[in-house]
Amino acid sequence: MKIQFRIRRYNPNDRNAPEPYYQAYTVEVALGMTVLEALLKISEEQDSTLSFRKSCRSAICGSCAMTVNGFSRLACNLQVLPEFQKMGGMTIEPLANHRAVKDLVVDMTPFWNKMEKVNPFLMPTEKTASNAVSAEDEELIDQSQKCIMCACCNAECNALEIDERFVAPAALAKAWRFVGDVREGHGVKRLERLSEEHGMWDCVRCVHCTQYCPKGVAPLKQIERLRSAAMKAGILDNPGAKHVEAMAESVEKFGRLDEAAMTFKTLGFLKSLGKIPLGIRMELHGKMPHPYIVPQIEGIEEVREIYREAAAREKEKKKE
C-alpha cells in the first residue's frame, strides 16, 4: 500500500531554506513495516539528506523518539499501517519540548544535563552498601529501571513546556531508582534537593509522561513515590509539601477544597500578596472562589471516616 509521509524538514545551515518546512514522500508500505523502516527506505531510496537518529531498531536503545501524528513515539516499534488507519495520515516531526538541530534530530543536551542533576548513580554508605536486594525491593524500583532515556516523557511534559528549568519526569524517575534502592545511603539528602524549586513538586500531574512512555516506566508513579517518601522523611518546609498538607486539612475540615486558604497555606502570607493581581484577573473572569463561603459538605463524617481508616492502616503498617 502506498502511503504519504509528511516530514518536517529543517536545516538552519541551508541558505535556500533555513526555516522549517514540510516535505511529502510516498512510500510503498508492506505489512508489519515500522515507521523507522519507512524512514530508512526514504533516506536510502529517495532522499539521503533526511537526518534522524536510530540504532537498535528494537525499542531498547532509545535513539529514535520523534513526534508521530502529534504524539511522542519510538519510530522503531510503531507499525505504519495500523497507525495510518487509526490517524488517517502520517506526519512526522521532531520531539516536542526540545530544540530541533536538523530535521528529526533534536538537541538532547538539556536532557542529559537534567539527568546529571539528580546524581544518577548509587551512593551507598558503609552501612547500606551490603543491604541485600530482595525480590520485593527489586520490584519497587523495577519500573524506574526500565527507562531507556528516549525522552518521550519530557517531550510530552506540560510542566517542562512552561518552565525549561523543571527537572522533568525522566530524571525524576531515575532519582526514584536510587531513593527507592535499599542500598542507597543518601536518600533523605536526595529528597531534600528534589524538594527545591524546579524539582519534583513542580510536576502538575497531567499523567502525560506515564501515558506516552514506551517502556512502562510510569514516571508519574515514581514522582508520587518520591513525594510521599519526602513527606514521610519530614521534608515539609516547601510549597509542594505544604500544598499537600493544606489540601488534606481542608478536605478533612470541609469535605472540599478551600482554595483561597490553600494559597496562604502553600505560599505563606507575604508571597500570597504577590498573587493579588492574579486574583483580580480571576475575579474579572468570574473564576475567583469566594473565600468566605466554604460550606461543609453533607456527609462530612463519611470523609472523616476515610481519614481515620487511613491513619489506622498507616499505624498498622508501622507496627509490622
Add this chain to the structure above:
Amino acid sequence: MRAAIEAARSGLDVAVVSKIYPVRSHSVAAQGGINAALKAADSWEAHMFDTVKGSDYLGDQDAIEVMCREAPSDILELERMGAVFSRDSEGNIAQRPFGGAGYPRTCYLADRTGHGMLHVMYEQLVKHGVFIYDEWHVLRLIVEDGSARGVIALELDTGKLHRLHSKSVVIATGGYGRVYRTTTNALSSTGDGMGLALDAGVPLMDMEFVQFHPTVLPRTGILMTEGARGEGGFLVNSKGERFMEKYAPKVKELASRDVVSRAEQTEIEEGRGVDGCVLLDLRHLGAEKIKTRLSQIRGLAIDFAGVDPVTTPVPVKPGSHYSMGGIAVDKDCQTAVPGLFAAGESACVSVHGANRLGGNSLLETIVFGRRAGVSAAEYCKATEAKPFPDSALREACHSVAMILKRDAGESIFALKSAMNDAMEDFCGIFRNKERLAKGYGKIRELQERYKKAALGDRSDYFNNELLHYLELGQMLDISECILLGAMNREESRGSHFRTDFPKRDDVNWLRHTLVHKEGGEFRLGYRDVSVTKFKPEERKY
C-alpha cells in the same frame, strides 16, 4: 565504558568518544545474561571447560582462565556499582541454564540484563566525571613512530573535525553484524574500531568465525533471547517435530549456538521449514512465566512478528549475531601497538575461539573492559605524552572534503545492499571453496566501486550519509578479512563450517588466523593457540 571507569578511578583524565550516546550502545540489547560460577556446586574450572569446549578448542586457555576466575568478583563489583540482578527464592542472585553450559550459571535481570548493566556503566561515567564526546565519529587512530597518539574524530552535528590527543586509546566499538543482511545487531554495529585498527597497522584475528544466533525474527533480524530456550522453549519444524532431539540428543535446544543454527538451516534447506523459518514454541511455559521472565521478548514478538508467544509459536531463523574475531590483543588487552588497547566484541583475546557461549559476551566486556582500563592507566602513568603529528588533521580534513566534493557516482546504499547479499549468500552458515571465492570476488569489486561512490547529502551539518559512507568503508575491509580467513581455513570448527571440509583438523588448523593490512593490501598470518588445562577432544552435545 568499563575501561573508562577503571582508568578514571585511578585518577586519570579520561574521555569517551562515541558516534552514538553511550546508553545507546548495542550492549543495551543483550537480553539473556552474564555467566559466573557463583555457587559452591559450580566452579571456575567447570566454567572454563564449558567455554573451551564451546570455543571448539580455539579459545586461548590462559585468557579463558582469567575470565572465568575473575567473573564472580566482577559480578559482585557490578552489584556494588548499583546493578540489580534477579533473585532466587532464597534471596541469592538467580542463575539460569544457557546453551553449552554444564551448570545454570547465567545471572540476569529479567530479559534485559545488558540494558541494566549498560545503564550502570553510564551512571558510573557520570559519577567519575568522565567526559563524553557523544556523536563524535572516530575517523582515524593516530599512530606515529610505533605508538598511539590519539584519534581524529568528526563531530556529527557540526561536521567539524577534531584532534583528540592522548597517551593511550582503548577501542571498544563492538561488532560488525551489519555486514550481513539478517542480523540481530543494531544499525550502528558496523565494526568501526576493527577497521580503524587495521588501518593503524594492527592485525585482526579469527575473523572467519561469525556467530549465527538460532532464534532471530525474519525480516527485522530482532533477537529472541537464548533465555527463551533456557526457560524451556522448544524448537519445532513444519511436521511439529522437536528436531533438536536428532542433532543433540542430550541437551537438545540447549546445544551451543553454532550447532542449533546449523540444525535449523538443515531443516529449512531440506524442506521442513515454515516459510524459511522454524518455530520457537513457548506455549507450554504458560502465560505467567512468559509474562514475567520473558516479558521483553513477548513484546518484541508482538510488535515485530505480530505473534503472541503465549498463544502462538514464533517463526525464527538463524541470523548473524556476534563476531568472535576482532582486534588481536593479549590478555591485558594490549594490541601490537604500544598505547593502543582493545576490549569487548571489537577485540579478540581470544576467549570465544570458534564459537561463543551465551552469557560470555557481557562477561568479556566487564572482565576485559576492566583489564583494559587498568592496562591503559598503567601505560599512561609510565609514559610521557608524545606529540600529535601536525599533518594528521590536515590529511583527514582533505579526505573528508574529497568525499563530499565527488560529483557523480553510485549510491552507497546500493553498494551496502550488494555487500549484504554477497556475505549472506557466500559466507553464511554453510561455506565452501566455490561460494567463498565468489563472495571474495564480489567484495573486491565493491571495494573498487566504493572509491567512486558519491553522496546525495553534501552538507556538513548532521550528515547521516557521510557517516554511513565511512562505516561502509570499514565494513568492506572487514568483509574481506572474513572471506580471506574463511577461504584459507580448510576445516570445520565451531561457527565456521565448510561443506568441502566437514571435519575439524587439529593437526593443521589448531591455530589463529591473523589478517594484516599493509599498503592497502591484505596479508594472512597465523598464531598458535594457548592450550593449558584441556586437550582438544571431539565436541558433542
